[in-house]
Amino acid sequence: MSEAVNGEAVDKIAALAKSAADLQVASVSVSGVGLPSSFPVAFDRRQGGSGLISLKEHAEKWRNAPERKRGVARLATLQSFIDLANRHKDANSVIFAQAEWPSPSLTAIINYNEAGTGAARFGDHRFVYPFPMTDEFKAWAGQDSSQMSQSEFAAFIEERVFELADPTPGEADMFEKILRTQFASPSRMMELSRGLQVNVESVAKSGVTLQSGEGEIQFVEEHRDQRGEKLIVPGLFMIALPAFIGGDPVRIPVRLRYRVKGGAISWFYQMYRWKEFLRERVIADLDFAHDQTDLPTFEGSPE
Numbered sequence: 001m002s003e004a005v006n007g008e009a010v011d012k013i014a015a016l017a018k019s020a021a022d023l024q025v026a027s028v029s030v031s032g033v034g035l036p037s038s039f040p041v042a043f044d045r046r047q048g049g050s051g052l053i054s055l056k057e058h059a060e061k062w063r064n065a066p067e068r069k070r071g072v073a074r075l076a077t078l079q080s081f082i083d084l085a086n087r088h089k090d091a092n093s094v095i096f097a098q099a100e101w102p103s104p105s106l107t108a109i110i111n112y113n114e115a116g117t118g119a120a121r122f123g124d125h126r127f128v129y130p131f132p133m134t135d136e137f138k139a140w141a142g143q144d145s146s147q148m149s150q151s152e153f154a155a156f157i158e159e160r161v162f163e164l165a166d167p168t169p170g171e172a173d174m175f176e177k178i179l180r181t182q183f184a185s186p187s188r189m190m191e192l193s194r195g196l197q198v199n200v201e202s203v204a205k206s207g208v209t210l211q212s213g214e215g216e217i218q219f220v221e222e223h224r225d226q227r228g229e230k231l232i233v234p235g236l237f238m239i240a241l242p243a244f245i246g247g248d249p250v251r252i253p254v255r256l257r258y259r260v261k262g263g264a265i266s267w268f269y270q271m272y273r274w275k276e277f278l279r280e281r282v283i284a285d286l287d288f289a290h291d292q293t294d295l296p297t298f299e300g301s302p303e
Contacts, residue, residue, distance in 0.1 A: 025055070034120070069110070070124040077246040078285055081106060081129035082292045092121065095295050096302045099282040101275045104131040106282075106289060109302055123302070131282065136163055137243040137250075144271050147259075153267035154196035157189055164189050165240035165251065175253045179272070181235030183253075188234060195231045233258060239271075243278055247285065252277050 024045065029038045042053040069088070075081040085093070085108040092114045096107045110125040133141075139160065148156065164186035167175070172183050184192070236255055243250045253272045258265055283299075290297045 072126045072128060075129045078129055081127055082289055084127050085293045089295060093295050095289055095297045097286040097299050098301060099279045099299055101278055104282045107302060132245045134242050134245055136241050145268055147266040147268045150196050150265050154193045157193040161190055163239050163241040165238045167238045179236055184234030184237045189237050243281060250277050250281050
């Protein structure tokens, strides 16, 4: 009985040894750009075996460090973008800029294709700064060219008074000639807001355009239709506020418009060429990133 058991055990061990012998590991030599000189494979010759087996996926399970740096980091500020690019950059890293509205961004590609030789690299280790918009600029852009009632417009100007600015002499000279009207100071815009609030229940009798490019509205109280109060409306004012979180202020001239119809008045404003001013801000930040990282910069989208 003992001999039979021992004989069975020997047969099983022999079968296992034979099975192991039928699973062979070999090294395959290859040549080509980006390929190793050789790589291991296994060939399963056992009955019902699967034939050629790649060992890479099995080896990956035992990896204790990444094969290479890759992934996309999204940064909240320009300075963080610059600092992280400086931390990881190499001789072939680059920065791309998408400067156009509505999705301006900077993208640093750390493992970009090599310069000179043109050798390809993976290009999958990236940092993105998406120029997050401030709530203040969203408010101005969101109402651009949208009509508001008199009370809505008065409240809007009063709420955003700290974003109004005086034009510089150069800005006043340039834009007053181009737009053929005059700038209003922040204090004058506040006077306008308060004047609108006073006359919010009044009827707008007429509106005329003055030689200066300003508007003149005459209000008549409903119970005193023989008396009117004139209100001078500026044709142009300046706003200065950060368009992007943590960024420098953008200065944009704004044209003020109104419409009188049937005693009711509606207001709207138009930010003059504001998308171009935002583009200029993005390009200025791209230049700053270049100066701080010493990386080549390109305007457009990477492949």
